Amino acid sequence: MNLNPKIFESKRPGSQDVAWCPGCGNFGIRNILMNALAELGLTPQEVVIISGIGQAAKMPHYINVHGYHTLHGRAIPIATAVKASNPELTVIAEGGDGDMYAEGGNHLLHAIRRNPDITVLIHDNQIYGLTKGQASPTTMLGMKTPTQPWGVFEEPFNPIALAIALNASFVARTFMGYFKESVEIIKKAIRHKGLAIVDILHPCVSFNKVNTYQWYREHTYWMEDHDPYNREDAFKRAIESDPLPLGIFYINERPTFEEMSPAYKRNKMPLWKREPKIEEIKKILDSKRRF
Amino acid sequence: MSENTVVLGERENVEDEFLEKVNFIEIPLSRMAKEVGSPLYLNTVAAGVIAGLFYADIEVLEEYLRKRFASKGEKVVDRNIEAAIKGYKLGRTLCEEGIVGVEVSRDRSVKDEILLSGTEAVALGALAGGMNFLSFYPMSPSTGVAVFLAQHAEDFEIIVEQVEDEISAINMALGAWFAGARAMVTTSGGGFALMTEAISLAGMAENPVVIHLAQRPSPATGLPTRTMQGDLNLALHAGHGEFPRIILAPGSIEEAFYLTAEAFNLADKYQVPVIVMTDEYLVDTYYNIPDIELDRIKVEKYIVEAEEDYKRYKLTEDGISPRAIPGYGKGIIVANGNEHDEYGDITEDGELSRLMQEKRAIKKLETIKKNAKLPKLVGDKNAKYLVIGWGSTYYVIKDALEQLNRDDVAFLHFSWVYPLRDDIKELFDGKVLIDIEGNVTAQFAQLLKKEIGVNVSYKILKYDGRPFSVEEILDALKEVLE
Numbered sequence A: 001m002n003l004n005p006k007i008f009e010s011k012r013p014g015s016q017d018v019a020w021c022p023g024c025g026n027f028g029i030r031n032i033l034m035n036a037l038a039e040l041g042l043t044p045q046e047v048v049i050i051s052g053i054g055q056a057a058k059m060p061h062y063i064n065v066h067g068y069h070t071l072h073g074r075a076i077p078i079a080t081a082v083k084a085s086n087p088e089l090t091v092i093a094e095g096g097d098g099d100m101y102a103e104g105g106n107h108l109l110h111a112i113r114r115n116p117d118i119t120v121l122i123h124d125n126q127i128y129g130l131t132k133g134q135a136s137p138t139t140m141l142g143m144k145t146p147t148q149p150w151g152v153f154e155e156p157f158n159p160i161a162l163a164i165a166l167n168a169s170f171v172a173r174t175f176m177g178y179f180k181e182s183v184e185i186i187k188k189a190i191r192h193k194g195l196a197i198v199d200i201l202h203p204c205v206s207f208n209k210v211n212t213y214q215w216y217r218e219h220t221y222w223m224e225d226h227d228p229y230n231r232e233d234a235f236k237r238a239i240e241s242d243p244l245p246l247g248i249f250y251i252n253e254r255p256t257f258e259e260m261s262p263a264y265k266r267n268k269m270p271l272w273k274r275e276p277k278i279e280e281i282k283k284i285l286d287s288k289r290r291f
Numbered sequence B: 001m002s003e004n005t006v007v008l009g010e011r012e013n014v015e016d017e018f019l020e021k022v023n024f025i026e027i028p029l030s031r032m033a034k035e036v037g038s039p040l041y042l043n044t045v046a047a048g049v050i051a052g053l054f055y056a057d058i059e060v061l062e063e064y065l066r067k068r069f070a071s072k073g074e075k076v077v078d079r080n081i082e083a084a085i086k087g088y089k090l091g092r093t094l095c096e097e098g099i100v101g102v103e104v105s106r107d108r109s110v111k112d113e114i115l116l117s118g119t120e121a122v123a124l125g126a127l128a129g130g131m132n133f134l135s136f137y138p139m140s141p142s143t144g145v146a147v148f149l150a151q152h153a154e155d156f157e158i159i160v161e162q163v164e165d166e167i168s169a170i171n172m173a174l175g176a177w178f179a180g181a182r183a184m185v186t187t188s189g190g191g192f193a194l195m196t197e198a199i200s201l202a203g204m205a206e207n208p209v210v211i212h213l214a215q216r217p218s219p220a221t222g223l224p225t226r227t228m229q230g231d232l233n234l235a236l237h238a239g240h241g242e243f244p245r246i247i248l249a250p251g252s253i254e255e256a257f258y259l260t261a262e263a264f265n266l267a268d269k270y271q272v273p274v275i276v277m278t279d280e281y282l283v284d285t286y287y288n289i290p291d292i293e294l295d296r297i298k299v300e301k302y303i304v305e306a307e308e309d310y311k312r313y314k315l316t317e318d319g320i321s322p323r324a325i326p327g328y329g330k331g332i333i334v335a336n337g338n339e340h341d342e343y344g345d346i347t348e349d350g351e352l353s354r355l356m357q358e359k360r361a362i363k364k365l366e367t368i369k370k371n372a373k374l375p376k377l378v379g380d381k382n383a384k385y386l387v388i389g390w391g392s393t394y395y396v397i398k399d400a401l402e403q404l405n406r407d408d409v410a411f412l413h414f415s416w417v418y419p420l421r422d423d424i425k426e427l428f429d430g431k432v433l434i435d436i437e438g439n440v441t442a443q444f445a446q447l448l449k450k451e452i453g454v455n456v457s458y459k460i461l462k463y464d465g466r467p468f469s470v471e472e473i474l475d476a477l478k479e480v481l482e
């Protein structure tokens, strides 16, 4: 077991100049993630982070694990395929609330159905950071932004309730201001076999003046004696809005996408090590000789 | 259709204009089907009639029906066989009474050939090329490839996943290649249109991917069950920004097999999207072909082991950076759709941006061009007239030229459609060019003009959703040559 999170610090030249604003919650999430990986005893070579687009999605550049910074909203299908192609890797999909719930919403829904063994970390700052402060699906009712000057009137997205409604495999919420608890939740999410969704509340100090560090402390609480295997209770907790419950809402162990795939029924090798089955092709061609 | 064409069927189903042009023989297909038990058996009756006309082995047809309907139960099998026999007898009677005369002699030489559809050729070619991951969203006429592969997924130990949309399909394929798999998507017009952002990501991140694009007449939903060669411009220009791609378009079922297999080596080697363009006509055609030479297929893998200080986007002379994958070697792999430095981290640096743009859009393209395949010349290289075609029209054009039988007309067929080698220009020098393609605006002729500056003199275009017939091409060519 490797307990030194420093191995996840990137020495690459491009990693030295971090584009996040001073005081941004993304720094805290990076720290939490590095500690969680270290405590799990993982090496940088075993971990892949697939990110979408946004401030949160810049994570692969500021950490020493394999990474692929892809397109807005598309981290989940890419991560799904990475895991399916090489189940030996620990695969994390990472992005903001706009990335995962707006542009990538459809993929999230279907990933829950598909249940690949990946961890989805959503940096939920309730705003679009990279594009300078437009409302996101989780922006609170009434909040005014440059593009919603009249105040948001759409019902905010409830990712926790949605995931439980779809019978997701692992659903949790944390606030990055609580370091130790967040490390524990992310460790459990990564260790969980199946799709693990963690909504991570974090302040955007530049564009969200409502949901500050202090706001999150005052408007959240940790669930105690909650049984995450009880779906009804989980759902009741999920629709509480103020204060917001934190912790693991729901766990539902079910077979993963990779386990169910015919590719791995008899053969556990990652796909890159495999050769085409010419004998099987011959068989099919032979069967075409009569009709 | 010519005056020698014979149409068998029911009068009410044949338009009047045809009745005058062709020899029409009325046969009571519906009644015969109903006698068996249901109008549903009409197709089987008709198949029986045709088998009868050709004095085919009825046992072969029976065996086929037994297999085809086995899952539906004995009764369905028996009824179908009964329907086939009814039709078969009628077919024989028509011949024996001299109403229809079909003279074919058995050709024993094709006994060992295989009967394959374009769909099967693409799917089997992909498997031979090492494909082990297919993600798709159903869309005609591309779905057959997914159906075939899903049915064989277990034997081949591959992943076949029907996903939520085409955006997911192509992004999954990119992820699979990133992790070292050989992935393909199969799609048609509208689905391909949805994939374009990710095709651009493939260009930027230098992520290999193979796309099977089975064309149908569009825009929008077009004529979903018909054929056209209308999406060349889409394939050429799909994606924003500048990056290379390879476009292949098999001319025949055999070529669909070999070229699809080859697409995977090309994607792996050059780290670009490789688009295999077929169309409804090619994928839905069955043809008997000599045995496939599986030894001809070589799976060339270009994955390298990542050393300690691995640079995913190393600047190289030929524009190709050795590609490592997570899980092999000590190095860390960072891929990126943003402009990046050699390690793959985001950069805004002007000089680096310029070098990376040149690496992708100039150096890599030049490397691909140099190694591009030449078009196939049928006929005399000194012929005055040169017919040009691409993709699925190979055999119809070839047959039309055989019937035309003129030494001064040759045919140049492109199955490697893009990028074109600079030195092919000389193939056109001093010739009268006749372009034949299945679209409205002569997209391939436009490409030739843009890439190598040649002008075609005549265009023979078809865009009613139907494939070219040999007769049509022959007539059109005669008109041009007069």
Ligand SMILES: Cc1ncc(C[n+]2csc(CCOP(=O)(O)OP(=O)(O)O)c2C)c(N)n1
Pocket: A053, A054, A055, A056, A057, A072, A095, A096, A097, A098, A099, A100, A123, A125, A127, A128, A129, A130, A131, A136
């Ligand atoms: C297809 C596409 N549409 C829009 C954008 C522009 N865009 C980039 S990030 C972003 C939203 C970012 O918000 P969020 O995902 O919440 O991440 P944050 O920056 O707050 O971490 C948008 C709209 C894009 N890159 N691609």
Ligand code: SF4
Pocket: A019, A020, A021, A023, A024, A025, A026, A055, A125, A129, A130, A203, A204, A205, A206, A207
């Ligand atoms: S804009 Fe907001 S989310 Fe983005 S880095 Fe700055 S503070 Fe963080």
